[in-house]
Amino acid sequence: TCSRRRSRLSKACLYLSSVVSPVISSVRRSLPNASSSGLAKACAAATRAIREKHPNAHILALTSYKEEELVQNALKAGAIGYLLKSIPADELANAIRAAKQGKPTLVHVHVAMKAGIGALWAKHKYGVPYIITENWTGYYRQSVPNIHGQNIFLKRALASVIKEAKRVVPVSNDLAGRIKENFGEIKYQVIPNVVNRDIFFYDPKDVPRFRFIH
DSSP states (O other): OHHHHHHHHHHHHHHHHHHHOOSEEEEEEOOTTOOHHHHHHHHHHHHHHHHHHOTTOEEEEEESOOOHHHHHHHHHHTOSEEEETTSOHHHHHHHHHHHHTTOOSOEEEESSTTHHHHHHHHHHHHOOOEEEEEOOGGGSTTSSSOGGGSOHHHHHHHHHHHHHOSEEEESSHHHHHHHHHHHOSOOBOOOOOOOOTTTSOOOOOOOSSOOOOO
């Protein structure tokens, strides 16, 4: 049963952690014929077991799966990071070194302007990479404020932030184009910032009076 598998996995991980005495515990999340929910519970149980036995252990979860439930359960149970098995060897090594020193594997910057400067500093100081999710309209000249009205030092800093990001994630192709227009070629992937119109949609109705909501 899945509960027995969870128990076996927890015992195996706990045994390995006691024998090897690792600073990093890598949990391989793979159980035959188990559902995603079962895998999530099994790995969370293993993570908690190691944390209880070794409270100072830094646990990285190494897995073939990327379901949201697996990620959330791992982090809630005490893991400090979550990596896919397809990760390149050098990135895995860097993640393990960072975990050993109590550093994050990756920094997420929401809007590059100003906040990205801290991530850039952390990358240079500690070697921690960062990604940027960008929905700021300040790359357009008609927007107020915008990057064109900033001083030269802030412009250069923002250029460095954009250029050195592991990935820039703008919310539209048009915004990606404006960023490239200002900073040249960048490593980016567009993830639209939209809602599911099958769930959220406008349903016009006749109302007896006019209402203004401010």
